[in-house]
Amino acid sequence: xxxxxxxxxxxxxxxxxxxxxxxxxxxxxxxxxxxxxxxxxxxxxxxxxxxxxxxxxxxxxxxxxxxxxxxxxxxxxxxxxxxxxxxxxxxxxxxxxxxxxxxxxxxxxxxxxxxxxxxxxxxxxxxxxxxxxxxxxxxxxxxxxxxxxxxxxxxxxxxxxxxxxxxxxxxxxxxxxxxxxxxxxxxxxxxxxxxxxxxxxxxxxxxxxxxxxxxxxxxxxxxxxxxxxxxxxxxxx
Amino acid sequence: xxxxxxxxxxxxxxxxxxxxxxxxxxxxxxxxxxxxxxxxxxxxxxxxxxxxxxxxxxxxxxxxxxxxxxxxxxxxxxxxxxxxxxxxxxxxxxxxxxxxxxxxxxxxxxxxxxxxxxxxxxxxxxxxxxxxxxxxxxxxxxxxxxxxxxxxxxxxxxxxxxxxxxxxxxxxxxxxxxxxxxxxxxxxxxxxxxxxxxxxxxxxxxxxxxxxxxxxxxxxxxxxxxxxxxxxxxxxx
DNA sequence: ACAAAAGTGTTAATTTTACACCCATGG
DNA sequence: CCATGGGTGTAAAATTAACACTTTTGT
Numbered sequence: 001x002x003x004x005x006x007x008x009x010x011x012x013x014x015x016x017x018x019x020x021x022x023x024x025x026x027x028x029x030x031x032x033x034x035x036x037x038x039x040x041x042x043x044x045x046x047x048x049x050x051x052x053x054x055x056x057x058x059x060x061x062x063x064x065x066x067x068x069x070x071x072x073x074x075x076x077x078x079x080x081x082x083x084x085x086x087x088x089x090x091x092x093x094x095x096x097x098x099x100x101x102x103x104x105x106x107x108x109x110x111x112x113x114x115x116x117x118x119x120x121x122x123x124x125x126x127x128x129x130x131x132x133x134x135x136x137x138x139x140x141x142x143x144x145x146x147x148x149x150x151x152x153x154x155x156x157x158x159x160x161x162x163x164x165x166x167x168x169x170x171x172x173x174x175x176x177x178x179x180x181x182x183x184x185x186x187x188x189x190x191x192x193x194x195x196x197x198x199x200x201x202x203x204x205x206x207x208x209x210x211x212x213x214x215x216x217x218x219x220x221x222x223x224x225x226x227x228x229x230x231x232x233x234x235x236x237x
Numbered sequence: 238x239x240x241x242x243x244x245x246x247x248x249x250x251x252x253x254x255x256x257x258x259x260x261x262x263x264x265x266x267x268x269x270x271x272x273x274x275x276x277x278x279x280x281x282x283x284x285x286x287x288x289x290x291x292x293x294x295x296x297x298x299x300x301x302x303x304x305x306x307x308x309x310x311x312x313x314x315x316x317x318x319x320x321x322x323x324x325x326x327x328x329x330x331x332x333x334x335x336x337x338x339x340x341x342x343x344x345x346x347x348x349x350x351x352x353x354x355x356x357x358x359x360x361x362x363x364x365x366x367x368x369x370x371x372x373x374x375x376x377x378x379x380x381x382x383x384x385x386x387x388x389x390x391x392x393x394x395x396x397x398x399x400x401x402x403x404x405x406x407x408x409x410x411x412x413x414x415x416x417x418x419x420x421x422x423x424x425x426x427x428x429x430x431x432x433x434x435x436x437x438x439x440x441x442x443x444x445x446x447x448x449x450x451x452x453x454x455x456x457x458x459x460x461x462x463x464x465x466x467x468x469x470x471x472x473x474x
Numbered sequence: 475a476c477a478a479a480a481g482t483g484t485t486a487a488t489t490t491t492a493c494a495c496c497c498a499t500g501g
Numbered sequence: 502c503c504a505t506g507g508g509t510g511t512a513a514a515a516t517t518a519a520c521a522c523t524t525t526t527g528t
Contacts, residue, residue, distance in 0.1 A: 014294035018253045018337055057251035057335050061326035087324045087339050089298035098294050100255055100339075102324050171480070188482070189518065212479030213525040408507070425509070426491065449506030450498040481524070489516070497508070 016089075016098040020065045021052035021139065023085070023103065023146035024075060026110025027163050031128040032180050033110060034143060036135070037072050037121035043095045044136035050143070051121065052101065065104040073115035073124040079223060081107040081162035085146055093138050101137075105146045107162035151181055156228040158199040161220040169207060169215035173200070197228060253326075253335040257302045258289035258376065260322070260340065260383035261312060263347025264400050268365040269417050270347060271380060273372070274309050274358035280332045281373035287380070288358065289338065302341040310352035310361040316460060318344040318399035322383055330375045338374075342383045344399035388418055393465040395436040398457035406444060406452035410437070434465060 024035045036048040051072040055064040062082065070076055085103040093099065115124035127133065129147065132140070153159045160176055174190050194200060201221050206214040261272045273285040290305040292298055299319065307313055322340040330336065352361035364370065366384060369377070390396045397413055411427050431437060438458050443451040 015252065016255045016292055016294060018255055055253055055326070055337070057253060058328060060328060061324065061337065084324060087298065087321060089292070089339070091295055091297060100292070100298065102326070102337075169480085186519075187480090188520085191481085193517085209479075209526075211477075211527065213481075215480055406507085423492075424507090425493085428508085430490090444507095446499075446506075448500065448504075450508075452507055475528105477528085478526085479524100480526100482522090483520105485519085487516100487518070489514100491514070492512090493510105495509085497506100499505085499507100501502105501504090 014098065016100045018055045018061075019052055019094075019099050019101045020055060020061055020068060021050040021088075021101050021103050021142055022065050022069045022106050023050060023143055024069060024073075024077075024106040024108065025146070025150060025163070026108050026113060026126070027176055027179060028110040028126055029128075030175065030179060031130070032147075033126040033128050034132070035069075035073050035075060035115050035124060036127050036133070037115075037117060038123040039136060040117075040120050040122040046122075047136040048127075048133045049136035050103075050139045051124070053120065055102075061102050062104075065102075065106070068119075069106065071119040072117070072121040074118060075108070075113060075115055077106050077108065079162075080109075081105075081159055081225070083149075085142070085149060088138060088142060090138065101142075103142045103146065105149055107150075107159060109163050109165055111165070154180055158197075158220060158222065158226045161199075161223045164220075166223075167203060167205070167217040167219055170194070170200075170218060171215055173218070199226070251335065253337045255292045255298075256289055256336050256338045257292055257298055257305060258287040258325075258338050258340050258379055259302050259306045259343050260287060260380055261306060261310075261314075261343040261345065262383070262387060262400070263345050263350060263363070264413055264416060265347040265363055266365075267412065267416060268367065269384075270363040270365050271369070272306075272310050272312060272352050272361060273364050273370070274352075274354060275360040276373060277354075277357050277359040283359075284373040285364075285370045286373035287340075287376045288361070290357065292339075298339050299341075302339075302343070305356075306343065308356040309354070309358040311355060312345070312350060312352050314343050314345060317346075318342075318396055318462070320386075322379070322386060325375060325379060327375065338379075340379045340383065342386055344387075344396060346400050346402055348402070391417055395434075395457060395459065395463045398436075398460045401457075403460075404440060404442065404454040404456055407431070407437075407455060408452060410455070436463070 026033055035051060037051050039045050039047055039049050051069050053068040055061055059067065065082065066077055083105045085105045087100060087102045089100045091098060110126065117123040154177060160173065164173065164176060170191055173194065174185060174187065178184055199220060200218045203217045203219060205217040207217065208214060263270055272288060274288050276282050276284055276286050288306050288309040292301040296304065302319065303314055320342045322342045324337060324339045326337045328335060347363065354360040391414060401410065401413060407428055410431065411422060411424065415421055436457060437455045440454045440456060442454040444454065445451060
């Protein structure tokens with residue numbers, strides 16, 4: 001194996017370290033929530049933070065993200081959604097050492113998904129986006145960035161498949177959009193739009209509500225990321 | 238300063254290293270071109286690669302990107318455009334060691350901007366996107382990703398300000414779009430669109446061409462990133 | 475029959491597309 | 502007056518936005 005350049009080798013003891021932080025969102029109790037852990041170790045011991053940790057030498061960054069999430073919260077991103085967000089590299093973002101963190105956006109459906117602390121996490125639980133505690137490091141920035149990205153993605157992808165159960169009603173789906181976007185949508189226009197995009201298809205099944213008319217159940221046509229076919233300006237003349 | 242956890246400290250000698258690679262695009266000779274360097278050192282000595290290098294302990298990643306670009310090519314990203322793209326972390330992407338690379342997208346206007354080799358670069362020059370040489374590492378993937386990102390950005394931002402001179406004609410601007418998107422656009426519709434977006438404003442100056450009618454000069458209203466005000470679904474009902 | 479929630483259609487406004495000729499200049 | 506490239510408008514089509522009543526069920 002060829003050696004690294006002499007110039008870089010001399011700085012070896014102060015190289016930046018590489019970590020990953022995961023913003024795992026789910027819809028719970030009609031709110032967008034994120035999993036946080038209570039840090040067991042300094043710095044910021046006792047403070048809430050995103051799950052995450054250092055990337056090991058023989059794993060990809062994606063793998064580190066999934067592993068740390070599982071270790072610290074018990075949550076697994078299986079058929080759900082995991083996407084690299086951004087790499088945060090301010091020099092003093094971690095008081096211990098120079099740590100560069102590759103942040104991830106993860107989505108899952110949150111009903112019945114209870115995190116449990118583990119590893120470096122004294123505790124782990126969901127927080128609604130609107131009532132986050134004070135956070136360690138630059139994790140508030142990371143969450144804000146993740147939320148912005150999620151909102152953009154809702155506009156032109158089907159990523160919501162990861163946040164809803166396999167079968168759902170259109171009012172459920174609309175509720176999910178509204179909760180995440182923080183805005184009310186017109187029911188008729190919403191339905192027309194979402195159906196015409198082809199993201200969802202109806203089942204021959206209906207809910208059995210205690211009150212009100214039963215709602216038809218739908219499913220996503222694909223449970224993998226699909227983009228709207230925008231983004232091709234037209235030719236001509 | 239608090240210490241890192243014992244578990245992580247034991248892996249200290251094989252921590253991932255952090256580098257940055259820069260995809261610097263410019264429009265030259267009616268083509269989208271990218272700066273490549275010829276590697277002076279192994280691995281891939283003699284092969285073409287993106288400019289880039291390791292992140293030093295006391296600099297941000299953005300800074301490392303600018304510094305390495307300057308060292309290896311002599312090019313400076315001043316009032317231009319620099320954006321973090323994606324972090325590439327496959328375990329064996331660098332045969333020397335575990336190297337994680339934070340890739341950047343940089344844009345500048347390329348007329349009269351001649352790179353020169355330096356530092357670890359035996360040579361540095363522009364290549365048209367359509368005729369790239371064989372590339373070291375996963376740099377072909379990185380360029381492909383950067384190109385995709387640039388094309389998306391053209392659709393909803395004014396980033397082209399970084400790739401055009403301060404004053405330009407609308408045919409120049411259209412040509413730039415077409416070159417990057419790889420598609421022809423209708424002249425009248427293009428003008429209506431770009432003007433209605435408010436990205437550009439006309440000057441009271443005209444070109445003095447050798448042939449044909451003089452063209453009016455325009456400038457960008459803002460020489461900083463601005464997004465189209467899309468991305469807000471409407472409320473109601 | 476009432477309360478609750480689901481479902482449905484039409485019109486106006488806006489945006490996007492298609493398309494062809496006239497204008498200003500230099501040689 | 503010709504060649505070259507710049508500049509312009511309008512109508513059709515598609516998309517988006519606004520908006521209110523009827524249906525189904527359980528009690």
